[in-house]
Amino acid sequence: MGNGIVKFIRFICECVLELIYAGDNKCIICDKDTYNDSCICDICSKKIKFCIESMSIVRDSMSIITYSAAYYSGIIKELIVGLKYKNDFKCGELLAQYMEDVLKGANFHYDLIVYVPSSRTSLKKRGYNQCRHLAKIIARNQNKPVYNCLKKTMETKDQIGLDGASRWENMIGVFKVVNKNIIKNKKILLIDDVITTGATAFYCAKELTDCGAHEVRVLTAAKSKI
């Protein structure tokens, strides 16, 4: 049986268990009772360093506005690792909620959501694209359409371990738009999990803009330093 199918079955089992134990709210970080409706307790959520300011990536005479829910450390890091490597989709729900909170203050009226694509290899390995998962939750809650509009056309070196300049070089020409008609003259919210140098987000946004999008802004769960 394929890795993806096994992960999907595990996900369904987790959903069933969640239904059985609904109301028994344990914190997904410390495992103590939350005493609230959330899946994180007040003590853990107070430790999160949320981002307030938006950021602009300026390059090649383009400027892309980015929003991040929080800084990549401590609990946010645990949530992202949970979503990315441990198939913990509850972490995704919580991260998406934090991302939507940032969006409330952004005053960006967009038409549709697009997400950063995975390479074939990581999709095969992980069984799902964590950015697509976040995008789907946000789209559902915000009542916006989400489209698979970008394709990663080549395998790249892992950005982890590369310096700033190499990270930019590593992403040139990597992303291609697969359906131009959908994005034409549209305002797009691009979803990524973590932004570091901004190279991935920038080249995705640039490709979307070059292919006719009116405006692209980026929303990530976390902001990290190299």
Ligand SMILES: [Zn+2]
């Ligand atoms: Zn806790």
